[in-house]
Amino acid sequence: MARTVGSNGARTAQAIRQAGVKLIYKHGYEAMSLRQLAAEVGLQSGSLYKYFDNKQSLLFDIVRDHMEDLMGKAEEALDGLTAPMDRLRAYVGFHLRYHMTRKAHVFIANMEIRSLEDGHRAEVVAMRRRYEGMLDEILRQGAAEGAFNVADPRVSTYAIISMLTGICMWYRTDGRLSQDDLVAIYTDLVTGGVAATGLPAAAAATTLKRA
Amino acid sequence: MARTVGSNGARTAQAIRQAGVKLIYKHGYEAMSLRQLAAEVGLQSGSLYKYFDNKQSLLFDIVRDHMEDLMGKAEEALDGLTAPMDRLRAYVGFHLRYHMTRKAHVFIANMEIRSLEDGHRAEVVAMRRRYEGMLDEILRQGAAEGAFNVADPRVSTYAIISMLTGICMWYRTDGRLSQDDLVAIYTDLVTGGVAATGLPAAAAATTLKRA
DNA sequence: TATGGAAACAATCGAACGTTCTTTTTTCGT
DNA sequence: ACGAAAAAAGAACGTTCGATTGTTTCCATA
Numbered sequence A, B: 001m002a003r004t005v006g007s008n009g010a011r012t013a014q015a016i017r018q019a020g021v022k023l024i025y026k027h028g029y030e031a032m033s034l035r036q037l038a039a040e041v042g043l044q045s046g047s048l049y050k051y052f053d054n055k056q057s058l059l060f061d062i063v064r065d066h067m068e069d070l071m072g073k074a075e076e077a078l079d080g081l082t083a084p085m086d087r088l089r090a091y092v093g094f095h096l097r098y099h100m101t102r103k104a105h106v107f108i109a110n111m112e113i114r115s116l117e118d119g120h121r122a123e124v125v126a127m128r129r130r131y132e133g134m135l136d137e138i139l140r141q142g143a144a145e146g147a148f149n150v151a152d153p154r155v156s157t158y159a160i161i162s163m164l165t166g167i168c169m170w171y172r173t174d175g176r177l178s179q180d181d182l183v184a185i186y187t188d189l190v191t192g193g194v195a196a197t198g199l200p201a202a203a204a205a206t207t208l209k210r211a
Numbered sequence C: 001t002a003t004g005g006a007a008a009c010a011a012t013c014g015a016a017c018g019t020t021c022t023t024t025t026t027t028c029g030t
Numbered sequence D: 001a002c003g004a005a006a007a008a009a010g011a012a013c014g015t016t017c018g019a020t021t022g023t024t025t026c027c028a029t030a
Helices: A011-029 A033-040 A045-050 A053-078 A082-103 A101-109 A119-142 A153-169 A179-194 A199-206 B009-027 B033-042 B045-050 B057-078 B086-100 B103-113 B120-144 B154-167 B179-194 B201-207
Strands: none
Touching: A011 A053, A011 A101, A033 A045, A053 A082, A053 A101, A053 A119, A053 B009, A082 A101, A082 A119, A082 A153, A101 A153, A101 B154, A119 A153, A153 A179, A153 B154, A153 B179, A179 B154, A179 B179, A199 B086, B009 B033, B009 B057, B009 B179, B033 B045, B057 B086, B057 B103, B057 B120, B086 B103, B086 B120, B086 B154, B086 B179, B120 B154, B154 B179
């Protein structure tokens, strides 16, 4: 047998992509074999090459498409908001919800960067920097206006994003708390952490040397 | 040639361990071949089997030893402290410093869990749960005493640990900020996030439904 | 200085890998 | 109804992998 009944290129392409995300998420890029992927879709391994040039480009396509989707939707979420606190809350809420609903894609984009070839990795890192820059800008604006008290926006950005992204390591749809509950809890943590306390954070930083 | 001049079992064992950490950190467990590891140490690949049963047990040994070290030192760091805020600050400072100085080990322990066989993974997950439990306990105690305002200690634990652990993704010894600076910044973020604000966090959580 | 154990080499195994190529079958526009 | 194009099968490739085995060399000790 050869071409199977009812086969359709577009549908197969999508199935391959979905199965790729699933298997890379579960086993890791290196550990996923193309035979495994083909079996998941119901093909022979050689047939996959009608749909991508090689294994590496499959990974890159998945990661790049995800990053573009993430950034596009983030800009939508912030659109129209100007006050730093509003923008911060919107960013936190969006990031959390996105990472709860796209756990697999997010995990891959964060963890398989090391498996990308140099050129591809550079592209993805640049995209990630742009995404982080959005939060960095919010924190700087808020600090400038006196709404936030951040000793170092760069570090706070890393810290906050790490905290939020971590949710995709343990969130379960059928868990104890709803997405809304979790967004509320995390929002409290973040806004509390950057809240203006009266005394400059830089001073607090210098007084605490050594521990 | 066979046994090389000056060869020493204990020294080789340590060199293999170090090289293993280095290569797994750089390339990932699956991507690291034993030939690569052997070359790094200056051996033939077959000779490695004098030092471990198989590739999997090398990974497990590295992760388990790291987890035991982490927990032992964490208990030391908290030893003698009773006030929740003191214990929280000590936990944050310890966790950060440890993760800044043992980046590779930490990264492996967090990222290569998926590469562990079921039994080994269960052991490591249990250890990690115990480590997380230390922070969870601090938050609960602080909440009970009214020192902290945490809507959900379990979630706050995950959030804080994710935030702190994330530092090993970007911290560089020759970076702009010292370890003390970073500890101060992160400590502010954490203590601010769990600070008692007056209004119960649970109420804040329910009022914010939807976004 | 002979000897037993420790340490490493060298060769090799079968399996699995990513990839390429040819062939076969189905689909679809004319 | 026919022929081209699309879709997939299936076989084969060279390579690399983890792992095993038998042999050689070094070293401590008696």
